[in-house]
Amino acid sequence: MRIKIKVILFLFFIFMMSGCMARELENYAIVSGLGIDYINDEYEITMEILKQNEGETVDMSSMKLSYHGKNISDVLESFTELYSTTPYLNYCSIVIIGDELAKKGINTLVNFMIHYPSIRKTTYLLVAKEMKAKDIFYFEHESFPVISMSLQEDLEGNRQRANIWDYAKLYYASNELKSNTACLILPNVYTQEEHIFLKGAAVFKKDQLKLYATEEDVNAIKFIRNTINKGSIQLEENLSPGIVKNKSSFEFKNDKNITIHINTTFLFYEGNLPYDLYDFNGQIKMEQKIKELFTKMILRVIQKYQKEYRIDPFAFDQYLYRHKPLFFSTVQDHYLEYYSQIQFELDCHIYLATSGNGQHTK
Amino acid sequence: MNSFLNSLFPLEVEEKEKIMQELFKKDDTFIIQDIYSKKEDSLSNSLLCKIAYINGMSSIDKISEMIIKPIQKWSHFEEVILNANIKEEDHIDKAIQEMLSGNCLVLVPHQQKVYIVDTKQTFLRGIEEPSNEKILKGPKDGFVENLLVNISLVRSHLKNHLLKIRFMDLGGKDHGKIALLYLEETVDYQVLNEVQKRLNKVQKSIGLDMNILKEKIRDCPYSPFKTIGDTERPDVACFKLLEGKVVLLMDGTPNACTIPFLFVENFHAVDDYYVNYFYGSLNRFLRFLSFILTVSIPAFYVAFLMYHQELLPTKLALSISASRQGVPFPTVIECLLLLTLFEILRESGAKSSALLGTSLSVVGALIIGQATVEARMVSTSVIIIVAITAVSGLIAPKLSSAFIAFRLLLLLFAAILGVHGLIIAASILLIHLAHLKSFNQNYFTNILSLRIKKDKDTFIRKPIPRGNTYENQN
Numbered sequence: 045m046r047i048k049i050k051v052i053l054f055l056f057f058i059f060m061m062s063g064c065m066a067r068e069l070e071n072y073a074i075v076s077g078l079g080i081d082y083i084n085d086e087y088e089i090t091m092e093i094l095k096q097n098e099g100e101t102v103d104m105s106s107m108k109l110s111y112h113g114k115n116i117s118d119v120l121e122s123f124t125e126l127y128s129t130t131p132y133l134n135y136c137s138i139v140i141i142g143d144e145l146a147k148k149g150i151n152t153l154v155n156f157m158i159h160y161p162s163i164r165k166t167t168y169l170l171v172a173k174e175m176k177a178k179d180i181f182y183f184e185h186e187s188f189p190v191i192s193m194s195l196q197e198d199l200e201g202n203r204q205r206a207n208i209w210d211y212a213k214l215y216y217a218s219n220e221l222k223s224n225t226a227c228l229i230l231p232n233v234y235t236q237e238e239h240i241f242l243k244g245a246a247v248f249k250k251d252q253l254k255l256y257a258t259e260e261d262v263n264a265i266k267f268i269r270n271t272i273n274k275g276s277i278q279l280e281e282n283l284s285p286g287i288v289k290n291k292s293s294f295e296f297k298n299d300k301n302i303t304i305h306i307n308t309t310f311l312f313y314e315g316n317l318p319y320d321l322y323d324f325n326g327q328i329k330m331e332q333k334i335k336e337l338f339t340k341m342i343l344r345v346i347q348k349y350q351k352e353y354r355i356d357p358f359a360f361d362q363y364l365y366r367h368k369p370l371f372f373s374t375v376q377d378h379y380l381e382y383y384s385q386i387q388f389e390l391d392c393h394i395y396l397a398t399s400g401n402g403q404h405t406k
Numbered sequence: 407m408n409s410f411l412n413s414l415f416p417l418e419v420e421e422k423e424k425i426m427q428e429l430f431k432k433d434d435t436f437i438i439q440d441i442y443s444k445k446e447d448s449l450s451n452s453l454l455c456k457i458a459y460i461n462g463m464s465s466i467d468k469i470s471e472m473i474i475k476p477i478q479k480w481s482h483f484e485e486v487i488l489n490a491n492i493k494e495e496d497h498i499d500k501a502i503q504e505m506l507s508g509n510c511l512v513l514v515p516h517q518q519k520v521y522i523v524d525t526k527q528t529f530l531r532g533i534e535e536p537s538n539e540k541i542l543k544g545p546k547d548g549f550v551e552n553l554l555v556n557i558s559l560v561r562s563h564l565k566n567h568l569l570k571i572r573f574m575d576l577g578g579k580d581h582g583k584i585a586l587l588y589l590e591e592t593v594d595y596q597v598l599n600e601v602q603k604r605l606n607k608v609q610k611s612i613g614l615d616m617n618i619l620k621e622k623i624r625d626c627p628y629s630p631f632k633t634i635g636d637t638e639r640p641d642v643a644c645f646k647l648l649e650g651k652v653v654l655l656m657d658g659t660p661n662a663c664t665i666p667f668l669f670v671e672n673f674h675a676v677d678d679y680y681v682n683y684f685y686g687s688l689n690r691f692l693r694f695l696s697f698i699l700t701v702s703i704p705a706f707y708v709a710f711l712m713y714h715q716e717l718l719p720t721k722l723a724l725s726i727s728a729s730r731q732g733v734p735f736p737t738v739i740e741c742l743l744l745l746t747l748f749e750i751l752r753e754s755g756a757k758s759s760a761l762l763g764t765s766l767s768v769v770g771a772l773i774i775g776q777a778t779v780e781a782r783m784v785s786t787s788v789i790i791i792v793a794i795t796a797v798s799g800l801i802a803p804k805l806s807s808a809f810i811a812f813r814l815l816l817l818l819f820a821a822i823l824g825v826h827g828l829i830i831a832a833s834i835l836l837i838h839l840a841h842l843k844s845f846n847q848n849y850f851t852n853i854l855s856l857r858i859k860k861d862k863d864t865f866i867r868k869p870i871p872r873g874n875t876y877e878n879q880n
Contacts, residue, residue, distance in 0.1 A: 058822055058823075059818065059821075059822055067712070068711065068712065068730070068736060068737060069711050069715050069718075069723060069726060069727045069730065070727045070730040070731055070733075072715065072727075074720070074723065074724060074727065076720070094720075094724055096724060096727045096728045096731055104724075132715070134715065134716035135716070135720045135723065137720070164716075193720075
């Protein structure tokens with residue numbers, strides 16, 4: 045009997061205290077995107093908060109708030125004073141890093157976010173190209189009612205683009221920054237005229253922004269890292285085939301030689317093509333031409349990053365670490381020097397596909 | 407006066423009459439009548455005997471035809487009473503009981519015994535389909551209040567000489583006779599002995615309904631889960647007999663009890679066997695699913711909204727948040743309010759007449775669906791949750807009391823501790839179910855045993871040609 049009374053009392057008190065732990069969903073400000081800039085030795089954080097409209101249909105709209113301070117955590121806490129409800133960062137899917145902060149270094153920011161309990165580890169990190177993250181969020185256009193959600197849809201491949209940016213997630217970035225040899229690549233976002241563009245990438249050396257890679261560089265990197273299986277690539281002015289499928293791998297021949305094997309299928313739409321693809325000879329010539337242009341492009345990009353920038357965005361270090369761990373341990377401390385001396389060969393197999401329209405080009 | 411009840415009848419008929427008059431004074435339905443001889447050659451009519459009966463319980467026609475006329479003509483008793491069912495009794499209390507059942511007592515002079523003649527008035531309603539167990543295909547007969555008719559209904563479905571029926575007299579005086587039915591070739595004798603043992607222990611009156619007897623003999627009387635099954639259909643009773651269960655019938659109750667009753671039987675319905683096995687299996691699966699849904703959906707809703715908001719997709723969270731703008735009550739209070747309102751509507755619908763039923767449903771829909779949402783007293787998402795909960799709960803009516811109890815338990819625990827509380831409450835539920843027994847059979851038999859080949863008819867209705875449907879489930 046005494047035990048029953050104690051159990052009942054225990055349950056009663058727990059029930060009475062239940063309100064201390066619970067918080068209703070409508071009392072939270074749902075944050076969809078964060079923009080972080082570093083200006084005049086202060087962090088400026090912009091939040092994109094989803095509006096919870098009453099009514100029969102829920103129209104997606106958002107409001108933006110900005111605040112600045114010395115520490116990131118102080119700024120986040122101060123938002124409660126600005127906005128009467130507590131910001132809820134669990135739904136934050138996009139974090140845009142401003143240009144200045146990227147050049148200064150993002151290690152502090154990434155460390156903070158990885159340890160902050162509310163922020164999901166699968167949040168995408170983007171870099172605002174030569175502008176402030178705040179400007180991206182304050183960009184107003186009817187096509188982008190909620191900027192962070194539009195960017196997230198784009199990154200996750202809702203549209204027909206080769207944007208498989210798993211490496212742009214917070215947990216991956218955090219792992220990459222811990223490594224001495226790795227090179228972090230984050231997507232670029234910028235506004236131009238009346239549109240927001242998600243093109244190119246920001247390439248980091250250690251935790252500082254080194255350069256902004258072009259679309260061509262990004263495609264080459266994706267081919268080599270085997271993370272591309274759709275989209276298109278511009279080889280020449282009038283030659284932009286689509287990509288159907290791709291498979292890439294490395295072969296470590298000896299200490300100084302790595303062969304890159306690429307098997308890729310390009311899709312051509314009938315139009316102003318230099319050769320007739322419905323003719324056998326035309327196919328052969330087209331294959332040779334594509335192979336030549338493609339190989340040149342890949343090797344040009346490799347050369348640029350190897351000799352000029354001395355950055356390894358192609359993840360050769362990971363390949364060595366996995367397949368030649370003993371050798372990698374000997375070169376790990378001076379990896380970039382070793383990397384700059386590697387001879388790369390490209391073994392490329394091109395397959396052509398047509399859209400099947402049946403019209404001859406010439 | 408009660409001392410008379412435990413004694414034997416006196417020899418003289420006048421003494422017998424006096425005792426009967428004393429016992430039934432102020433009862434105008436008690437009739438005691440003299441029967442005189444009617445011989446043509448006799449100058450005076452002599453008293454042959456007296457008959458005692460209850461007006462309304464005994465049939466006057468039967469008394470006249472079977473007792474009065476033959477006695478008056480022949481002046482003998484036992485040889486001339488035209489009735490196949492005639493007994494002798496010398497104990498007053500037993501004779502009174504028989505008279506109260508509709509039999510007629512013949513009080514004879516110079517004998518301690520009285521004759522009990524079956525002159526019962528039959529008050530039978532027609533055999534019709536039970537309103538609570540309707541099916542689309544299959545037999546449409548149901549039990550009535552008369553015990554012998556019910557037994558004959560069972561026999562008409564199960565023509566097997568191994569079907570045994572035993573009548574039992576329990577303690578107490580104000581209830582009808584009880585019949586115990588079982589099939590000799592399939593019954594579990596351990597269960598049968600246990601049933602008899604518990605029935606013999608019932609000393610006091612059990613009132614007028616089988617449910618009171620069930621409460622007296624069941625395991626774990628405080629559990630909301632049934633451990634004794636019941637049915638109003640003879641075909642279901644036959645299925646249970648073939649499965650090796652014991653069936654109890656009681657005079658005056660149109661219900662049969664089936665013992666033992668296991669957890670899986672809450673989800674079995676007789677029409678699973680009257681339709682295609684695939685459709686029957688699908689229906690059974692839906693009942694299992696509805697059990698889980700109706701017990702856990704409000705709890706999950708409260709847990710996710712109050713403690714684990716990050717588990718909701720962004721658009722869903724935004725939609726729910728928008729619908730909750732301006733609602734004054736916390737989520738858990740909203741849920742409790744609407745669930746209580748639904749239970750009130752359900753109960754008042756069950757008690758009201760058919761004429762009021764339509765108005766009630768309209769009022770309920772208007773009040774709950776329209777007015778409360780427009781007044782921003784509750785949010786639309788809670789209406790959906792409660793509607794799903796309510797509709798799921800109606801699919802398995804055998805578990806209605808259990809649904810209410812455990813739905814509330816899970817909801818309260820989820821409101822206190824979120825998903826952790828829900829898991830604790832679900833564990834309490836599972837422990838309680840696993841602990842329950844029904845006449846020494848584990849309540850969770852066939853679920854926890856994992857005998858796949860033997861227990862094929864548990865979660866799905868297996869095709870009949872591939873095995874015996876009536877295997878002993880115990």
